[in-house]
Amino acid sequence: MQEDKVVYTKPYGVTVTLQPQNETRTLKARSVRQLLNIIKASPATVLVIRNNELLTSDRKLSHGDEIIVRTVVSSG
Amino acid sequence: MKCKVCKATAVVSLPSHNTGFCADCFMSFYERSVERSIRRQKLFTFEDKILIALSGGKDSLACALVLKKLGYNVHGLHIDLAIPDSSAAARGVVERFCDSHDIPLIIKKMEEEGLQIPRVKKVLSRSVCSACGRIKRYFFNKVAIDEGFTVLATGHNLDDEIARLFSNTLRWDIPHLSDQGPLLEAENGFARKVRPLFRLTEFENANYAFLNDLEYHYAPCPYSPGATSTAYKKLWNQLEEEMPGRKLAFYTAFLAHGREPFRQFEKEEGTKPVPCERCGYPTSVGICGVCRTRDAVAADE
Ligand SMILES: [Zn+2]
Numbered sequence A: 001m002q003e004d005k006v007v008y009t010k011p012y013g014v015t016v017t018l019q020p021q022n023e024t025r026t027l028k029a030r031s032v033r034q035l036l037n038i039i040k041a042s043p044a045t046v047l048v049i050r051n052n053e054l055l056t057s058d059r060k061l062s063h064g065d066e067i068i069v070r071t072v073v074s075s076g
Numbered sequence B: 001m002k003c004k005v006c007k008a009t010a011v012v013s014l015p016s017h018n019t020g021f022c023a024d025c026f027m028s029f030y031e032r033s034v035e036r037s038i039r040r041q042k043l044f045t046f047e048d049k050i051l052i053a054l055s056g057g058k059d060s061l062a063c064a065l066v067l068k069k070l071g072y073n074v075h076g077l078h079i080d081l082a083i084p085d086s087s088a089a090a091r092g093v094v095e096r097f098c099d100s101h102d103i104p105l106i107i108k109k110m111e112e113e114g115l116q117i118p119r120v121k122k123v124l125s126r127s128v129c130s131a132c133g134r135i136k137r138y139f140f141n142k143v144a145i146d147e148g149f150t151v152l153a154t155g156h157n158l159d160d161e162i163a164r165l166f167s168n169t170l171r172w173d174i175p176h177l178s179d180q181g182p183l184l185e186a187e188n189g190f191a192r193k194v195r196p197l198f199r200l201t202e203f204e205n206a207n208y209a210f211l212n213d214l215e216y217h218y219a220p221c222p223y224s225p226g227a228t229s230t231a232y233k234k235l236w237n238q239l240e241e242e243m244p245g246r247k248l249a250f251y252t253a254f255l256a257h258g259r260e261p262f263r264q265f266e267k268e269e270g271t272k273p274v275p276c277e278r279c280g281y282p283t284s285v286g287i288c289g290v291c292r293t294r295d296a297v298a299a300d301e
C-alpha cells in the first residue's frame, strides 16, 4: 500500500461516531491511540470499531476511515 | 500488536494480563477463564438446573451465552418492569437472544404483579432505583425457588463486584462484606446465587458480546440519573490504567483473606432473615418490602 505514505502528509480526516450518544465528528488522528487521546477516552473503557472489526490502540488510521467508539461502562 | 497465542493481528488488548488476542483466541481465553472460575469456586456442575437473570444488557447476555457454549443447563429469566420507552426494547432483545441460542425463557411481567415501575415510582417519596432493585432480586429468587432451579446466576462483572466491595469497605458495612462474593449458598429461603463472570471486566464482556454478534440493550434507564457506583467504577478504571491487574488482585485477596472474618463476625452478631408474613419469602421482620410496595400501589388506585 504505497498510498498510505501520501495520505499521511495530506490534510487528514477520520470520521468518528461516539456511542451511545450517536454524535459524529471528524478528527485528525493517525492512530487509534491518538484518536482516543483527542476524545479523552481510555482504551480500557471503549470498543473501537472499523468495518465491523475491533482495533487495538496501536492500529493506524487512514484518511476517510469511519470509526465507531462505543463506551462500554454500563449504568448498573 | 500481535495475538499472544497465534501471532495474528490482535483485536483485543488486555493490559491487566499484559497481552493481546485475535478474535478466536480471545474467545477461548474468555471461555476458559469462565470455566476455571466455575471449577475453582465450585459454583455449579453440569447436573445443576441454572436460572440466569437476563436484563438484555451485554453482561447478562454474555453470561448466558458462555454458559450455554460450555454445555451447562441454562434457562433465562427476564423481569418486564413496564417502563415506557425502555422495557419493551429490553424484552425484545432478550426474546431474540434466547430464541436464536435455544435457551428457554421465563418472562415475569411486573404489570401482572401490580408492581409496574411507573406506578411504584408514583407511590414512593424517594428514588425508585432501590425499590426496583429489590423487586428484581425478589423475583429472581422467587422464580428460582418456585420453579425448582438449583442455581440462580447473574452477569455481574469484575467492575460491578469491585464497585460494590469498595462501597462496602468505605462504610465498613459488615453484613454486606460478609456475603459478597461469586457464590452464596442457599439458606433461609434464598436460592444458591452465583456470579460466573466475577473475574471478567465490563470491557472483556463487551468484547465478547461484540465478537459473538450479540445485539444488546444499552439505553440507560430513564429513571436513573446515574448510579453512585459509576463514580467508583471511574475511579477504579483510572487506578487500573496506572496499575494493571489491581482490580482482580483487590477482589481475589478479599475473597482469600477478607471475607471470612466478616462472615464469622456476622454469624455471631448478625440477624437471620425470617419468612415474610404475607408471601413467605425472606425478610428481616414482618411483611417484606415487596409486599409493602404492592400494597402501596394497590392503595393508590
Ligand atoms: Zn490468535
Ligand SMILES: [Zn+2]
Residues within 6 Å of the ligand: B276, B277, B278, B279, B280, B281, B287, B288, B289, B290, B291, B292
Ligand atoms: Zn412478602
